[in-house]
Amino acid sequence: MTRTQEHKHERNPLVLSVTSGKGGVGKTNLSVNLAYTLGKMGKRVLLMDADLGLANVDILLGLAPEYNIFHLVYDEKKLDQVLVPTEYGFSILPASSGVPEMLKLSTGQKLELIEALEPLGQETDILIVDTGAGIGDNVMYFNLAVQERILVLTPEPTALTDAYATIKVLHNKHGVHRFRVVVNMTTDSKQAKQTFQRLAAACDKFLDGVSVDLIGFLPQDPAVRQSVIRQVPFCHTLPSSPAALAVRKIAENILAWPQTAKTDGNIKFFWKKLLFNN
Known part of the structure; x- marks a missing residue:
């Protein structure tokens, strides 16, 4: 197979x-792991910390990012100055200064930001956006811009x-x-399925046309704390722990999702939707 043929069969970037609906359910810990x-499964992964009120990705990894994506515009920093590589095989894109500043950018600044971030589309297989909890505007902005949404409860x-x-x-x-x-922090698979079924039943009864799909659950595990x-990451220190094995199953499910149609590079499309459509 030629290099061109290989490229045609590559999976388009997934965003x-x-x-989560509330804090304290382990959303960021799941994102990190x-x-x-x-990354260990061979994907080039970028984790964006979009929990603008309580950014915790850096804390979970013992990092202290100096810049975020807005420094690309306001301080003319380069992309490689903003991205934070980790020793665990994935990178972090900090965004701690918030969506309000992003939405106040002029059209020209927005276009400059998209251009600065464009290389991410060629360098990333999966962009994970760790949002805040709840139903605030900031959370909605990011959830509307992505292709898929994983809801943790x-x-x-x-x-x-x-x-x-x-x-x-x-x-x-x-x-x-x-x-x-x-479903996180469960005693066993039975409790996880019962929790999901209650959520699915409510959606079926009151929301027309909603599809909810259980892609995995994490048991209560001392390794996490x-x-x-x-x-x-507990998947690094204790890869055979119940929680780590559960995360791997979730990752395998994600990689088995049907490939979406290419939409202008997908990651670039994410930034366009985030900046211009909200």
Whole structure:
């Protein structure tokens, strides 16, 4: 097979968000370990910290980014100065100064930012956008710009209620129909499936045309807390732990998703939607 033929068979970049209806459900920890696992599976992964109120990706990894994407415009920094490579096989794109500044950019500045970020489309297989929790505008902006949304919840009644609220807003106000679901902090697979079924039943009863798909669950695992304290991915330190094995199954599910039609490079399209359509 020639290089050209190989290129034709490459998977187009995938842009997905990891989001939640409430905080404390392990959303960012899943994002970090998913980025690590997909990287170990041969994918070029970029993790964007879009939790603008409580950015925690850098904390979970013991990092202190000096710049974020807005420095590309305001301080004329280069992309390689903003990207933060990690020792775990994936990079971080900090965005801690927030969507409000992004939306206040002039049209010219927005175009400059898109041009500066364009190389990411050729250098990235999967962009994971770790959003904030809840249904605020910042969270909605990012969830509307991505191709796929992974909604994280726990068996707690409040987490279930808030997850449903997130789906309801994205569906009723913004026309989003498909959601991938991960149930975290479960006692076993039975509890995970019961939690998901309650969410799916509510969607079937009250929301017309919504598709929810359980792509995995993470059991309660001491390895998770230990890794948070040590500021390292648990999939790296304890790859055979129940939580790490569960993340790998989720990663395998993601890679098995049908390939979407190419939309102007997908990652570039993400930035266009984020900057111009909100």
